[in-house]
Amino acid sequence: MTGWEFAWLDGLAVAAEPSWSYPEIARPLVRPAGSLLDLDTGGGELLAELAPLPPYTVAVESWSRNIPIARERLASFGVEVLTELPAGENEFDVVLSRHGRLPATDVARLLKPGGVLLTQQVGSDDLAELNDALGAPPPHPRRWDAKAATAALTAAGLRVTDVREEHPVLAFRDIRAVVHHLRTVPWQVRNFTPLRYERELARLAAVIRTRGEFTVRAHRFLLRAQRPTEA
Numbered sequence: 488m489t490g491w492e493f494a495w496l497d498g499l500a501v502a503a504e505p506s507w508s509y510p511e512i513a514r515p516l517v518r519p520a521g522s523l524l525d526l527d528t529g530g531g532e533l534l535a536e537l538a539p540l541p542p543y544t545v546a547v548e549s550w551s552r553n554i555p556i557a558r559e560r561l562a563s564f565g566v567e568v569l570t571e572l573p574a575g576e577n578e579f580d581v582v583l584s585r586h587g588r589l590p591a592t593d594v595a596r597l598l599k600p601g602g603v604l605l606t607q608q609v610g611s612d613d614l615a616e617l618n619d620a621l622g623a624p625p626p627h628p629r630r631w632d633a634k635a636a637t638a639a640l641t642a643a644g645l646r647v648t649d650v651r652e653e654h655p656v657l658a659f660r661d662i663r664a665v666v667h668h669l670r671t672v673p674w675q676v677r678n679f680t681p682l683r684y685e686r687e688l689a690r691l692a693a694v695i696r697t698r699g700e701f702t703v704r705a706h707r708f709l710l711r712a713q714r715p716t717e718a
Contacts, residue, residue, distance in 0.1 A: 500664035501700075503655035505707045509585055509607045510536055512709070516603055517541065520580040524597060527587025528568070531557035540564050541580070547572055573597060581605070589636060591643035598714040604645065608636060610706030614657065614675060617665070617703050620694075621687040623676040633708040640712045649711035658700040662692040665701070 510533065517523055520541045525534050528546035530553050544566045548557050558568045572590070577599045584594075584606040594604050611627035618626055633652040640647055659665050666688065669679045681688060695701050 499661040500657065500659050500668070502657045502705065505607075505651070505653045505655055505709070507651055507709055509533075509605075509709065512711075513537060513583055513605055516581050516605060517583075522579045522581070522599075524573070524579040524582045526572075526582065526584040526589075528557050528561075529553055531560040531566070531568070533583070533585055534564065534566060535560055538564055540566065545569060545573060545579075584608075589639070591636075591639040591645070594640075595643040595645055595714060598645075600714055600716045602714050604640070604710070604712045604714075606636075607707060607709045610652070610708055612654065612704070612706040614668075614703045614705060617669075617701075618676060620691055620701070621676060621684050623679075623684070626675050632706070633710065636708065636710055640710065645712040645714055647710055647712045649709070651710075652706075652708035654704040654706055656702055657705050658702045659695060660700045662688060662695060665691060 514537055517537050517540065522543040523541045523545070525544070525546045528534060528548045531546060534540060534544070534546060542565075544564065546557060546561060546566050546568045547570070548554050548568055549570050554568060554570060561568060572593050576596050578597050580599055580602050582594050582598055582602070582604045584604070586607060586609055589606055589608060598604065608631070610633075611625075611629065611631040613626060615625060618624065633650050637647050637650060659668075666681055669676050673679065676684070691701060
């Protein structure tokens, strides 16, 4: 797999979206900006969707499989794709992070005074019912939710101006979708292999055949924050 496109899962897994649209919230921030940083850009799907982009736009992606995909997709937009965070300060009007990391101190360093961060995060409760069904440990040892992220951003000197948090439903309608998900996001069940969880997957497949689907709750939260302008 490369990038974050999951078209082949259509019908095998059906996910409800949060009540907000991240691209629709991001677009009016991106349009007037002169500089933009996108953290963990994946294959550059989001940035391409948000075009036209600011004249100075940088994307960061560290997963080796995604780097060439992002560079190829974003080349026509003049976007530089880096494998590490920029080292400068006061560099960007807008920082985006959708389902990526949230290094609060670095974001505060990289934002210009008055600059804005918009992030959509995957919370620590994400698909926890799937782990329970497989008898696997929880996906995240530490609590990660809107409250924890707000505290981190505030401690870094940013002012949080919008907080939203929801648990949309995801329905698995085929055991292949479950296996694909667990192999795509290895942090959900550490050291997952179909053979290691063969019995548990067989039981879950039986549930899907009987009920038509196996539903779990996702965990998403959105934060908008601003670096205060200097006096």
